[in-house]
Amino acid sequence: MQRSLPLVAVQAPPQLIGAPPEAFAEEAAKALESHPGAKLLVFPELHLFGDGSPDRHRTEALRAAAEPLSGPRMQGLAELARSLGVWLVPGSLCEAGPNGELFNTQVVLSPTGELAGSYRKIFPWRPHEPYDPGDHFVVVDLGGVGRVGLNICYDAWFPEAARQLAWMGADVILNVVKTTTPDRALELVLARANAIVNQVFVVSVNCGGPTGEGRSIIVDPEGAVIVEAPDAAATTLAANLDLGAVDRVRAYGTAGVTRMWSQFRPGEPDIQLPVYGGRISPATWQPAQRT
Template sequence: MSRPLPVALVQAPPRLATDPLSGFAEDVEGVLARFPQTRLIAYPELHLCGVDGPAAESESRLQAAAEPLDGPRVKLLAELAGDLGIWLFPGTVCERGATGELFNTALAFSPQGHLAAHYRKIFPWRPYEPYAAGDRFVVLDLPEAGRIGFAICYDAWFPEVARHLAWMGAEVIVNPVMTTSSDRAQELVIAQANAIVNQVYVVSVNTAGPIGTGRSLVVDPEGRIRVQASDSGPTVLTDVLDLDDVTRVRAFGTAGLNRMWDHFTDTDAPIDLPLYDGRLDPRRWRPADH
């Protein structure tokens, strides 16, 4: 039995209107009209914040765009997801924390119209981004499919993020991106590497030109690129992720060989990890059940 998850990745420029939410519902409805079987729609980083990039000189606009999670923006997006009956991942937003912090936060809304999960970017792109860092990894269960993990843009450059998400049972890592710089080529390699070494799908959706560098893509659990935007122009990528592929690859190995999640035995000694002032305990190595 397969666990199909039809997805649509909307590679689009950020909405720069005074009211970035104006017309967003029509955009989402347009995607569903073209691809009616879609169950999850994902947008790029900062898509709804009315800003044109992550640079520090935009801090005043980022601050102006910030709202708490119980603010009107989240309520409107929750209603939209509920009205359309889809999983809506509208990219990331500027979140105002309880004590005034500025977070870069990914949101996930359920088909029932609820904020199902939120994730604060752990690794802001310093010194260019003024956000406070998040303090936890986040996974979300989609009852009809499987478990999703979240990583925002620069998070992908830190292998600890993808590793922990996979260990927490994530079968798909959704990575909203606003890459405006020349390193998108490296990010594509990193997406494949994170997929391979963790045996997960990686979904990276980038901002379109002229601001972003595009080239959104979906990578399967063995590192194969399933679909990719050929350039930076606005486009919608669609795919059907079969999450049972993750189960198959972990059971039989990447290329029928490598089963890194089954590497250790219970008799192996723990390995000190000086970088983290901690240790790798073989008895805790395998991913969580999903």
Template structure:
């Protein structure tokens, strides 16, 4: 049975917080009306937080048990889809004073299936505290997805760890407003190539973001890409068996990085991390 995942990647400007949930509900319904076979819908970073100041972001932050998360979970359940509404401003009673940039995934059953706090906030420009764990989640009959958020893509350790945890698709919601989007496009392809995974990088549209959302396959080929700043919906059907094929036969039929080591190879010390690459633990989990 083919492991396919029909996706819609929605490049839009962030929504004003005051009526974000109602407008978002209408927009998701509109996407599904246009593309009814869609199983997973993904939006940019902080899509529901079109605000102008750090103080406003703090004031709108809620816990994952709050009203906003409950409404999004209900929406996913009503529509019967995997809903990735970008990232949320999250507060946690166990971490007083901290605000997290947290990506969330809601299941078709209307449950909060996964949440991930951005590990590498864009310092010194962002107010967020870093998260402390990598997150993957399973989409039944398709495969495993992992989260990174925006600047996380600049740190190859994030994508590598997600792939090692079994992620076959890395979803990277972005709110890039600056000229370094050109480099992010290179990083999306590089992270896909060196980990042999799909990468979905979904950026905000104008007037805030610079767009150029894209989907990259496990060999680093751009499957579809949006224009620079205009609102757009990218659709694709990801064949996650492509990950299996590329890892078995190699990128370009040649390079099989996950099969690099043999039983006779000694562990390689990694002084930077005070750790090691252990050949016995190298291959991704299943």
């Protein structure tokens, strides 16, 4: 069975905190106008939480804007996803935790308006970000088409994050980004590297100028660039991902030769990983099977 995922990734500057919900609804609808067949619409990290221009990232402003995922902001986003009829990733949100925490949380809304998954950023960019870290990785099944792994900005610098999502069965890693610093060039290398060493698609969508550095990118499971924004200008990246490529690359190897997911043989000893207090076990190395 062919598994295709047509998507649109929106590179744009963040909307200001307190902007009317209609503004984002119009932005989302406009992004889909030229791509009516898209099934997934993705925005950058903290897209609805701009704190002026230039963006000041003030902790007090972010905390004041935070809501629990049961709040009115999420209800409005769910209604928007339902009206658009797409899987919607509105970037990430400032989530108010039950014990006063402030989380940077990526959400996925289904075409019927359900919260299909939420992920709290595990690796806040310290010491620059005020967020409390999440404690578990998240993948979301998109209605039998494929499985996406949720990933936020600095998470991409930790290879364990992408490896865990691939092991959990992700075909695509959705890395939503708000990079305003010169290291965006390095993140492009990481996007390709994470795709190559895990044999998954990577969608890394950054916010646009004047706030962000842009240069969003979509990469295939062998590290080839499908589409890339050349600069920070507002734009949309569209691609129809053939998710069957993940299965083919893993079966026949990257460049027809390399199959890292088939590295271990039954009965081989565990490899100890003291830095984690854990191990790699050949018995559990293979990625999860999709249902």
